[in-house]
Amino acid sequence: MFRSALVRAQALAKPAITRNIATTSKLLAHQSTETDEQFDQRFEKFFNQPDLDGWDIRRGITDLWGHDLVPEPKILEAALRACRRVNDFALAVRILEAVKDKCGGRVNEIYPWVIQQLRPTLTDLGISTPEELGYDKPELYTQSVYDM
Incomplete structure (x- = not known):
């Protein structure tokens, strides 16, 4: 029972983690074009x-x-x-x-x-x-x- 609850929690958390990493990498990809x-x-x-x-x-x-x-x-x-x-x-x-x-x-x-x-x-x-x-x-x- 505990294992099934843990699997469900991981499934719910995984999209949030992926979303945060994608947002962070998008923000870090901005580079200055100033010479x-x-x-x-x-x-x-x-x-x-x-x-x-x-x-x-x-x-x-x-x-x-x-x-x-x-x-x-x-x-x-x-x-x-x-x-x-x-x-x-x-x-x-x-x-x-x-x-x-x-x-x-x-x-x-x-x-x-x-x-x-x-x-x-x-x-x-x-x-x-x-x-x-x-x-x-x-x-x-x-x-x-x-x-x-």
Whole structure:
């Protein structure tokens, strides 16, 4: 009796499982047709809008960080200039910190190149890098007594 109830339950559940898998695969099959250049232009255009406020900049940065990539320096330049327009120095430094974090295991290769490309903009806007501000080390960092 229990076996017949189990067979009936499986028969009822099987179409629902198949339906969910088919729906999921259909949703996952959608791919973006946007090229890299169009992607860069979209974000650069977004950050160059003159009427952005701090919330909009954070929304754009969050959307940008959701992608598996390190943003091009021209996108970062537009974001830093947007931070300057709203006079948000802290957000500009946080963007640079996040870029370093997005570099992952290749931080020694990618991050110095990004900073080199952004150096004229950073100088023009008066923005210091996290390393220049001492944010690359903990605030209460002390040398280990075993290393003295």
